[in-house]
Amino acid sequence: MMLRYFFLGAAGIAILSFLFAAWLYRFIKQLPASNETIASIGALIRDGANTFLKKEYFVLAKFAGAACLLIFLFLPTPVWRGSVINNLSMSLAYLAGTCISALAGKIGIFAATTANIKTAESAQTGIRNSFLAGFRGGAVMGLAVVGASLLGTVLVYAITRDGTALLGFSFGASSLALFAKAGGGIFTKTADISADLTGKVELGIPEDDPRNPAVIADNVGDNVGDVAGMGADLFDSHVASMAAALVLATALDASANRKINVIMVICYAALGLLSSLIGVGLARMNKNDNPTAALNFSTYVTTGIFCLLTAVATYLFDFEWRIWGASIIGLFVGVIIGIASDYFTNDLRKPVHLVAKASSAGPAFTILSGISYGFFSILPSMTGIAFSALIAYKLCEPLGSGYAMFGIAMAAVGMLSIVGMIISNDAYGPIVDNARGLAEMGNLGDDILRVTDELDSAGNTVKAVTKGFAIGAAGLTVIALLGAFLSEVNTAAAEHGLPGIDGFDIMNPSVFFGLLIGAAVPAIFSAMLMLGVDRNAQRMVDEIHRQFREIEGLSEGKPGVVPEYERCIEIATAGALRELVPAGLAAIAATIAVGFIGGVNAIGGFLTGNIVSGLLLALFMSNAGGLWDNAKKYIEAGAHGGKGSETHKAAVVGDTVGDPFKDTAGPSINTQITVVSLIASLLSVFFLLYSIF
């Protein structure tokens, strides 16, 4: 078997997915649009999102430039000691990772800010057309992102044939994702909370009312937070899972002088994208369908196709069936985590009803019960990840030394195989959310609003599922990265004539030291992001109050009077840019400090503590946030006194707390744990050679 054919095949599938994404974009583009109000508001949203992205990327370019320089100087070995070519290729790989990640966000925004308008207008011709516009808008990003990550990974690996360079590529992707997710998350929740507080709570005007100066910023936020941010996040996890698997596969293949494991990783990743292509192509609402069912159906189809295609490939190319089993287990657990997240956040299920009921005793009980069910919600996911890692390991252990950890890495690859479909589903959410806002502001009438509301509600349910999935995928990936870190340490140790290490013993005090500090990091990181939202929202609320005070006729809704939407967008942008850097840098600085204090053992503990507490907090925050959001919606639909009741007010408090939980801190933790794992691997040689203890 020639590895090169598989490179070409994977690249072919990636290009196919670009073509399909382009076709989908053309499909959306040709949909009719006639309402001028919608067009002009849509343009405002698009401009706001692009302005934010431009400013954000400008800040990040400085960071990436500095990191690129440092990488060139120091990685994989200090440039004055090793080869310039190696360092150059490492820094170029890093740069490629950041650029593709940025491009992915840009494409997502590009498609989403067209699709939102078309979804709103298509709603006039029925829910099935409207659904198709929303879903295909999301799929443009889904397919473009996953195509790019596959193509990028294959190219970097084909050129360098080196796992470490791939880690550099992956680090580029995830360092950008870290800041993009945090920045977008702060932007979106600043706008959302401020709009709700001043509009819904203080003035009693509906959501998306055009009088509210923050309403455009809120819609921009959906795009920059949920489209660009989530795209960057899943791009990062996808690359990291492939990188971890390829590092381990390269080591395994080198010792046996063959290439089958590398081929398997690339083949499976390519088949995952192919399955997503088919799944996306098949997604539509049939008669009597609801949109949630349509989204779920295409996810299950993708899953089934992946199982089938990989089984065929395993048979044809003589891959190990045990490793196939590990991948399928990973995929299966991803689905279980999704179902568990759905249970805890779906408004047809008990937890949402109980939190809604508890709200009748006041906001304190909304919070207490939401936190409690949020805590419960981590159990199925943590158990699922624990069992999948254990089973994948035990399944592949008989294949020989090193295969056990490779099994875990392939479980992560399996879980992330359907990521194209997942991103498409996820981006559907903010698009239909935007469409709802446009329908409201464009005065399309109650019938149309009912259609967009139904699409939006499906978006919320699916968002909780994809978030759980993203967290689980990051979890498995970083376990595999822990294996990659160990492998990097041992390679470095062999090069420097030092003894290697077998693992990280908890009874070693350096490991335990790292464990405790690593566990604290996600909490500190989340706290910094949440306080960022807090501070930023206070600034924006002040600005909204000012506008209502100073712009005559605004609060009464005098025709022709429009608020200064741009000011709110500017505040959200400036605040997000100011707040996004410290949290990410703190996590990176903690990793480096622990490495130089306690050495590679401390880092092993640090990564473990970081994974464990990161998973715990990310699952808790995402699910509790989703739960509060839907409890509020459940009450708004008429339960426990409905809109305007005291119970509803209590639920709104829960929702406001949940907003930065689920859309800022929770999902950013994924990226934080990936970034930290990659840094550790990249700097392993320094931690090995220079540490205090």
Next chain:
Amino acid sequence: MMLRYFFLGAAGIAILSFLFAAWLYRFIKQLPASNETIASIGALIRDGANTFLKKEYFVLAKFAGAACLLIFLFLPTPVWRGSVINNLSMSLAYLAGTCISALAGKIGIFAATTANIKTAESAQTGIRNSFLAGFRGGAVMGLAVVGASLLGTVLVYAITRDGTALLGFSFGASSLALFAKAGGGIFTKTADISADLTGKVELGIPEDDPRNPAVIADNVGDNVGDVAGMGADLFDSHVASMAAALVLATALDASANRKINVIMVICYAALGLLSSLIGVGLARMNKNDNPTAALNFSTYVTTGIFCLLTAVATYLFDFEWRIWGASIIGLFVGVIIGIASDYFTNDLRKPVHLVAKASSAGPAFTILSGISYGFFSILPSMTGIAFSALIAYKLCEPLGSGYAMFGIAMAAVGMLSIVGMIISNDAYGPIVDNARGLAEMGNLGDDILRVTDELDSAGNTVKAVTKGFAIGAAGLTVIALLGAFLSEVNTAAAEHGLPGIDGFDIMNPSVFFGLLIGAAVPAIFSAMLMLGVDRNAQRMVDEIHRQFREIEGLSEGKPGVVPEYERCIEIATAGALRELVPAGLAAIAATIAVGFIGGVNAIGGFLTGNIVSGLLLALFMSNAGGLWDNAKKYIEAGAHGGKGSETHKAAVVGDTVGDPFKDTAGPSINTQITVVSLIASLLSVFFLLYSIF
């Protein structure tokens, strides 16, 4: 050196502390009391607390009886295989642990429900006398509990000379503490939340107003939750720290055929109690002192005396100075954790002010900012524990194999050496809180209320500090218990001709599996307790509404009309008893399940995950709860609009959320991690022999 002399010396100091406690009780008893209302309400509180304890102990006796039988049948080896004597002594040691723990709670309640009356009445003769009554009331329990734990530990060890029997004794103490802390915590917060919601919020009557049917239950709750529960908790940590150190010392001494390490443990523990005795004796308010300063001063005195006495002993008896260093580091870190908790919860500091300020934007911001600072607050404590464990280990490592872990155990012993003083400070809190209630209900007038308010405020500050201390102590103790577990596993392995294990490698999938599940347990445990409070408070609120509706003249305060206080006490009692068992059993069941699934490696990971996430959540919940409480008090003192403002209402929501955080779930996690660690050690042989993976 004869070990026996040290046994006698330690027993002597324990008996001295009983005598001193008895003298303190006499001192309180002879203080004048004349107000009949206070006497009758005081009697109600005392009866309520005793009734609860009686019912709680009845439930726990059944549990303890069953556990005792199981221990007799299976531990240390199945009775049909090993020796009946060993199993009998193990089950008796367990029983002794439970009985002393129960007795400690009983004595605490006994002293506290006398001291509360005397503190209220002494306030009429000045704050200094009143302080002395409150502090000495708490010290009765402090000295009795620590005397009992020292005496019990020495007796069990002197009789059996066996570390495993000591683990049985410790398990008895902590299994009772687990349920006592959970039960008391549910009781107290049920009553507190219900009283606040119906009294302060709905009716606008002051705290401790005698019209409120829940007011007596609230005061009973302070006693059963904060006095009996906290006493049981620290008793348990103290015993566990000594047990872990003695298990390791016995193993070290056996290999060298000497007794110096065992002697050192006993000597240090005894000197800790002696230091606390002196510290308690010296505690008083001098002129111009405030009560917080007085409490802190005596803690620092105790710390200083302990350093001095142990240095003298180390010199005289030729102990290792490195181990002395480890103990002092533990003590020092305990103080740092206390200071950090104080910073995040003290109303003179920035976090409380910022949360109060955020509350002006509504309750959602109270919650978000409180959660954020709660997350921040874990950093100094986690870092402190991490560094102290690392330094203690490195300091003692040169002494030879096994000494490093012993160093960590001695750091825990050092930290807990001043526990007598800590419990005294802690029990002072609920006593002066009660005294404030009695002064209000006994109509002693505003001047007296000002005195009791000042004492109460000091109690709140000190409570946060002691809670942080208790969590830190449990953290270090369970790290040492992890060492004890490893030692037990290897002993068992040697007996069964199996290979021993060196440690727990994170890269071993069984360890990682355990790690993830272990980390989930404290979250689930907390959620169950919080939902227990939630459900129970809803029942009690219904009852209070019924009384206000049905008892004529109650809400208007018609003279002679009294509410049915007993009904509320009964509801709190019944609910607490119903809710306390499932959470504890779930934690125990998870341990056993993981042990039989993944074996000793999985348990090593499980304990580690449990410690890490337990510390994280316990610190977060305790500190966030204290922060919200004091932010509310800070606003009540006049900031941001003061009492009755919207800001105040938002702060009350924070306080209500914080109540079960800081007084139910947070501090119960300590005990949960200790219980789980002890069970793991006790069942190690079964996990070694019978497991699936």
